[in-house]
Amino acid sequence: MTTRVEDQQGEAGGERISDAEHAVMEALWKHSPQTAAEVCETVCKDRGWSMPTVKTLLSRLVQKGALATQPDGRRFLYTPLIARSAYVGGESRRLVDRLFGGRAAPLLAHLAQEEALSQDDIAEIERLLREMKK
Amino acid sequence: MTTRVEDQQGEAGGERISDAEHAVMEALWKHSPQTAAEVCETVCKDRGWSMPTVKTLLSRLVQKGALATQPDGRRFLYTPLIARSAYVGGESRRLVDRLFGGRAAPLLAHLAQEEALSQDDIAEIERLLREMKK
DNA sequence: CCACTACGATTACACCTGTAATCTGAATGG
DNA sequence: CCATTCAGATTACAGGTGTAATCGTAGTGG
Numbered sequence: 001m002t003t004r005v006e007d008q009q010g011e012a013g014g015e016r017i018s019d020a021e022h023a024v025m026e027a028l029w030k031h032s033p034q035t036a037a038e039v040c041e042t043v044c045k046d047r048g049w050s051m052p053t054v055k056t057l058l059s060r061l062v063q064k065g066a067l068a069t070q071p072d073g074r075r076f077l078y079t080p081l082i083a084r085s086a087y088v089g090g091e092s093r094r095l096v097d098r099l100f101g102g103r104a105a106p107l108l109a110h111l112a113q114e115e116a117l118s119q120d121d122i123a124e125i126e127r128l129l130r131e132m133k134k
Numbered sequence: 135m136t137t138r139v140e141d142q143q144g145e146a147g148g149e150r151i152s153d154a155e156h157a158v159m160e161a162l163w164k165h166s167p168q169t170a171a172e173v174c175e176t177v178c179k180d181r182g183w184s185m186p187t188v189k190t191l192l193s194r195l196v197q198k199g200a201l202a203t204q205p206d207g208r209r210f211l212y213t214p215l216i217a218r219s220a221y222v223g224g225e226s227r228r229l230v231d232r233l234f235g236g237r238a239a240p241l242l243a244h245l246a247q248e249e250a251l252s253q254d255d256i257a258e259i260e261r262l263l264r265e266m267k268k
Numbered sequence: 269c270c271a272c273t274a275c276g277a278t279t280a281c282a283c284c285t286g287t288a289a290t291c292t293g294a295a296t297g298g
Numbered sequence: 299c300c301a302t303t304c305a306g307a308t309t310a311c312a313g314g315t316g317t318a319a320t321c322g323t324a325g326t327g328g
Contacts, residue, residue, distance in 0.1 A: 018285055022232070036305075052288050055306070060285090074295060075305055088233045089244050095229050096245065098156070099222045104245045105258040110223050111230065111238045112266050122263055124239040129256055132246055152315055170275080186318050189276070194315090208324060209275055 015064035017087065023047055024057045025066065029084040033070060033077035149198035151221065157181055158191045159200065163218040167204060167211035 017025060027042040028034060034042075040054040058078055061067040069076040100106040108125075111117055117125075151159060161176040162168055168176075174188040192212055195201040203210040234240045242259075245251055251259075 016284095019232075020286055049286090050288065052290090053286075056287075059307075073305095074293095085244070089248050091229060091233060092241055092244050093248060095225065098153075099225060103255060104242065104251050105255045105262065107226055107245075108238065108242065108259050109262055110219070110226050112262060113219075114223050114227060117238050117266070121237060121239045122266060125242050125259070126263055128239065128243055128246060129260055132251070132256060150314095154316055183316090184318065186320090187316075190317075193277075 015066070017061070017064065017066055020047075020053075021057050021061050021064075021066070022087075024054065024061060025080060025082075025084070025087065028067065028078055028080045033079040035072070035075050035077060037075075039078065149200070151195070151198065151200055154181075154187075155191050155195050155198075155200070156221075158188065158195060159214060159218070159221065162201065162212055162214045167206075167213040169206070169209050169211060171209075173212065 023043050023046070024039060027039045030042070036051070036055055036058055039058065040049070040051050043049060043054060044051070058067065062069055062078075066080065066082050068079045068081050070079065071077075096102055096104055096107055108117075157177050157180070158173060161173045164176070170185070170189055170192055173192065174183070174185050177183060178185070178188060192201065196203055196212075200214065200216050202213045202215050204213065205211075230236055230238055230241055242251075
């Protein structure tokens with residue numbers, strides 16, 4: 001084991017996405033393409049950021065191959081190059097590998113203990129499991 | 135919502151534990167107390183670290199309040215101050231909050247899609263759910 | 269008693285991250 | 299045509315992280 005395949009979040013962009021960068025990605029996953037100003041519109045409020053910060057994060061994400069730019073007049077439109085599901089899947093996998101030896105069941109047990117599972121969650125998970133077994 | 139309670143991993147030590155530091159914690163969670171040399175014995179192989187690296191990480195963890203030291207002759211014995219379950223719970227929670235809006239079910243769905251769930255996992259999860267509902 | 273060794277402590281240093289100011293060049297209003 | 303403005307690019311900088319060399323000091327073998 002420990003076959004670190006260095007394939008964290010899909011094929012596009014091997015670099016890791018930091019927490020702040022992730023906030024920007026979320027904005028673009030919600031809706032894209034967007035200009036820097038539009039992204040700021042979304043994230044600056046929540047995180048208390050200023051435009052330059054968003055610009056920096058966008059640039060870094062472009063460098064990392066996580067975003068594509070497409071010129072639109074004098075500004076850029078940014079579009080995610082990696083799918084949210086790929087990112088989310090990668091991160092989840094990383095956590096499960098790191099903390100639970102790759103087993104999902106103990107994760108669930110922990111979430112359960114922390115009361116992170118509502119009755120609805122439980123019902124939905126059961127439904128998922130039934131489907132999976134089919 | 136978004137009630138960031140800044141209580142990441144239990145009461146002892148508010149600071150975050152980094153990835154490298156986590157490897158050291160794992161060694162000490164497996165068995166404690168241990169000397170720096172013993173910890174190195176465990177982690178240096180796997181991670182390709184040298185003694186000084188382990189020493190640094192141990193010091194940082196002590197600073198962060200994640201480890202207690204207890205002098206044993208001329209060296210120290212290190213003992214975790216935060217429980218593994220608290221750390222693991224905190225990290226899981228963080229992930230679920232950040233990526234799944236706090237809902238565990240979508241996480242499970244992703245793991246399922248990635249084939250991160252074995253038949254055994256599924257069985258165990260079902261057992262957990264049954265217990266939870268009782 | 270002293271040189272050596274085995275520790276922890278201190279210092280180092282490059283890279284990443286969060287956060288932003290400043291620079292530069294192009295569009296635009298007058 | 300020129301000054302203003304607005305966008306991206308460049309630079310900045312402190313703090314965290316990974317990784318380690320070096321320092322100081324306290325026992326230990328001779």
